[in-house]
Amino acid sequence: MKAVVQGSHVLMGNHACVEGALAAGCRFLGGYPIAPALEIYERFLERAKEVDATFIQMEDEISALAAVLGASWTGKKSMTVTSGPGLSLMMEHLGLGVMLETPCVIVDIQRVGPSLGMPNRPSQGDMMQARWGSHGDYEIVALSPSSAQDMFDYTIKAFNFSERYRIPVALMADEYVAHVKEEIIIPPFEKIHIEPRRYYDGPHNGYLPFKRDKNYVPRMVDIGKGYRFHVTGLTHDDRGYPIMNEECQEYNVHPLVRKIRDYADSIVEVQESNTEDAEVVIVSYGGTTRAALKAMAQARKSGMKVGSLKLVTVWPFPEKRVVELAKKVKALIVPEMNFGQVVFEVERCSHGYANVIFVPHGEKGAEHTEDLLAVITQAMQENIVRDGIIEYT
Amino acid sequence: METLESTKLEVIHPMEDVLRMDRIPHIWCPGCGIGLAVTAFSAALEKANIDLNKVSIVSGIGCTGRVAGYVKLDSFHTTHGRAVAFATGIKAANPDIKVVVFSGDGDLIAIGGNHFIHAARRNIDMLVICVNNFIYAMTGGQVAPTTPLKAYATTCPFGCVEPPFNIPYLADSSGAVYVARWTTLHIRRLCNSMTEALHKKGFSVIEVISPCAQYYSRINRLGDGLDMMKFYHDNSEIRHGEDTKNLDIGFQGKIIVGKFVDRERPTYMERYTERLAQIKGAKK
Ligand SMILES: Cc1ncc(C[n+]2csc(CCOP(=O)(O)OP(=O)(O)O)c2C)c(N)n1
Ligand code: SF4
Numbered sequence: 001m002k003a004v005v006q007g008s009h010v011l012m013g014n015h016a017c018v019e020g021a022l023a024a025g026c027r028f029l030g031g032y033p034i035a036p037a038l039e040i041y042e043r044f045l046e047r048a049k050e051v052d053a054t055f056i057q058m059e060d061e062i063s064a065l066a067a068v069l070g071a072s073w074t075g076k077k078s079m080t081v082t083s084g085p086g087l088s089l090m091m092e093h094l095g096l097g098v099m100l101e102t103p104c105v106i107v108d109i110q111r112v113g114p115s116l117g118m119p120n121r122p123s124q125g126d127m128m129q130a131r132w133g134s135h136g137d138y139e140i141v142a143l144s145p146s147s148a149q150d151m152f153d154y155t156i157k158a159f160n161f162s163e164r165y166r167i168p169v170a171l172m173a174d175e176y177v178a179h180v181k182e183e184i185i186i187p188p189f190e191k192i193h194i195e196p197r198r199y200y201d202g203p204h205n206g207y208l209p210f211k212r213d214k215n216y217v218p219r220m221v222d223i224g225k226g227y228r229f230h231v232t233g234l235t236h237d238d239r240g241y242p243i244m245n246e247e248c249q250e251y252n253v254h255p256l257v258r259k260i261r262d263y264a265d266s267i268v269e270v271q272e273s274n275t276e277d278a279e280v281v282i283v284s285y286g287g288t289t290r291a292a293l294k295a296m297a298q299a300r301k302s303g304m305k306v307g308s309l310k311l312v313t314v315w316p317f318p319e320k321r322v323v324e325l326a327k328k329v330k331a332l333i334v335p336e337m338n339f340g341q342v343v344f345e346v347e348r349c350s351h352g353y354a355n356v357i358f359v360p361h362g363e364k365g366a367e368h369t370e371d372l373l374a375v376i377t378q379a380m381q382e383n384i385v386r387d388g389i390i391e392y393t
Numbered sequence: 394m395e396t397l398e399s400t401k402l403e404v405i406h407p408m409e410d411v412l413r414m415d416r417i418p419h420i421w422c423p424g425c426g427i428g429l430a431v432t433a434f435s436a437a438l439e440k441a442n443i444d445l446n447k448v449s450i451v452s453g454i455g456c457t458g459r460v461a462g463y464v465k466l467d468s469f470h471t472t473h474g475r476a477v478a479f480a481t482g483i484k485a486a487n488p489d490i491k492v493v494v495f496s497g498d499g500d501l502i503a504i505g506g507n508h509f510i511h512a513a514r515r516n517i518d519m520l521v522i523c524v525n526n527f528i529y530a531m532t533g534g535q536v537a538p539t540t541p542l543k544a545y546a547t548t549c550p551f552g553c554v555e556p557p558f559n560i561p562y563l564a565d566s567s568g569a570v571y572v573a574r575w576t577t578l579h580i581r582r583l584c585n586s587m588t589e590a591l592h593k594k595g596f597s598v599i600e601v602i603s604p605c606a607q608y609y610s611r612i613n614r615l616g617d618g619l620d621m622m623k624f625y626h627d628n629s630e631i632r633h634g635e636d637t638k639n640l641d642i643g644f645q646g647k648i649i650v651g652k653f654v655d656r657e658r659p660t661y662m663e664r665y666t667e668r669l670a671q672i673k674g675a676k677k
């Protein structure tokens with residue numbers, strides 16, 4: 001299998017992402033160039049000719065995601081790659097992808113914003129946008145990689161989730177993780193779990209594009225196979241025909257939310273270390289997890305009982321685990337390379353059981369531990385639970 | 394010049410094969426021209442003698458954007474202005490599919506204008522049918538990038554002050570390989586043009602001048618759909634091969650129709666696969 005280059009490699013995160021995509025079966029990339037995601041295009045193009053993958057550079061990010069959705073309906077696993085300014089333009093078709101229940105992956109290499117910000121500096125400023133940025137009710141899955149290995153692994157996970165639930169999945173990376181060069185292990189093809197597309201295989205005239213299985217996910221068919229189906233971004237029934245009333249809105253849109261929300265337990269993934277005896281837990285994701293793990297190790301050396309909760313999936317949010325931990329610990333410390341986003345979720349889910357301390361980590365976020373250590377020391381001494389988010393400045 | 398009688402004959406055509414009969418009645422107003430454009434298209438699909446399982450239709454948003462919902466092909470009703478971009482993805486991912494975009498003037502030329510010119514430049518192999526009713530109909534008659542100077546719309550109550558796009562000229566200069574314009578009166582010629590364009594390789598554009606009886610003609614006091622058809626009858630002139638520069642449409646002015654462009658250029662996917670094969674060959 002040329003798509004899977006088994007073995008140990010030293011790769012930058014962006015290149016590992018391409019290897020993950022190809023291993024997952026991605027054969028279409030539609031995009032619009034932007035830093036710090038550029039190396040993904042470069043490597044994809046280099047590898048495309050070996051695996052017969054198609055690349056098209058569109059005229060903007062709106063059309064890039066539109067093309068990806070169209071491509072996905074031909075049966076090709078498809079993705080787009082961008083950064084904040086492009087993600088903003090993609091919100092329109094994130095919504096269409098949700099409504100047409102079209103599997104695809106959106107890789108967002110977060111850079112500093114708002115607006116143009118700083119193209120080559122890391123940030124985690126798009127986390128809420130991925131969740132809420134498109135209008136209306138929806139749920140998607142978002143994963144946040146912390147290393148080059150994660151870029152490989154989570155890209156595969158992203159494709160798998162997109163096929164299992166028929167949704168756009170966001171890989172929320174950041175410039176640090178995108179450019180960090182590390183050893184990664186690519187397992188042999190047979191060892192990689194690949195979720196196949198869930199196809200309808202009944203009679204041609206009986207196909208209903210939005211008839212749901214028990215888990216709320218409808219079955220797909222490819223363009224060109226004689227099903228002559230219709231799909232629309234308007235509120236629709238099982239046939240994909242628009243129906244403009246409240247009942248149909250509920251019938252159509254509630255399952256879009258439920259297929260994720262009701263199955264959150266099987267989607268949510270976290271990685272914990274030292275949480276058993278912890279008095280303080282650092283909740284982190286993406287690049288900031290690197291600093292969190294270092295700070296934890298340093299604090300442990302000085303005898304402080306610190307644990308780490310890394311969010312592999314940020315959306316859906318690991319609500320249950322956060323409240324369990326909040327009940328056990330004095331404080332949950334949330335470092336983010338932004339001015340407060342996921343910390344609001346931690347605060348919501350801790351229901352006042354523990355102090356929630358926000359550490360705005362800026363662009364030094366991924367490796368810098370000084371501020372984190374200071375917050376840990378302070379949090380260890382705090383014996384009362386204070387109201388709301390405590391902001392460390 | 395065609396007569397109203399000759400149009401009538403074409404309308405009787407069994408279309409169950411290509412239309413979603415379970416969606417009839419359609420949403421279009423009495424006197425609307427979109428239904429005529431769909432009639433011509435349905436007939437063209439049958440006449441073209443192509444495998445309809447391999448044809449996909451994509452629409453944007455608007456009254457015309459609803460067309461995809463009535464045609465029995467793999468059909469996509471997408472977002473406002475993005476039909477061409479969505480269709481580009483289909484074509485690039487599976488070049489065996491014949492892709493048709495069927496949408497309105499506002500959809501394709503205003504919000505979707507950028508996608509339109511770039512798909513033409515790349516010569517993506519698709520047929521774009523643009524129903525031009527000179528107005529944003531679905532949202533109630535606002536000015537469009539095709540509204541003739543001096544014509545009224547709800548957002549230009551003193552008459553339009555923006556010069557409109559000449560769609561065939563825009564398509565031609567952006568690189569389209571096939572460009573034609575007809576009115577909904579010229580239903581037989583329109584159907585022939587569509588049939589021909591379904592076999593054309595490359596970015597093909599057919600503009601269909603069409604009455605919006607509900608808004609454009611009401612706001613401008615032009616009568617009903619039939620009055621508009623009479624106007625087309627008296628004021629359109631067939632000039633095949635006319636330089637697309639000369640195809641501006643003034644308010645209630647002459648409408649030049651015909652086939653203006655029919656040329657060959659390699660398509661995007663042809664260039665793409667050829668280049669890829671060269672590179673692979675060189676590597677061996
Ligand atoms: C992003 C977005 N902006 C605005 C609208 C509202 N809208 C719906 S149709 C339309 C104009 C349609 O005009 P045209 O393409 O000429 O189609 P017609 O109705 O005239 O056939 C507009 C502005 C929308 N649906 N989406
Ligand atoms: S509003 Fe105009 S374009 Fe829309 S259906 Fe009615 S007549 Fe046709």
Ligand SMILES: [Mg+2]
Nearest residue numbers: 497498526528
């Ligand atoms: Mg219009």
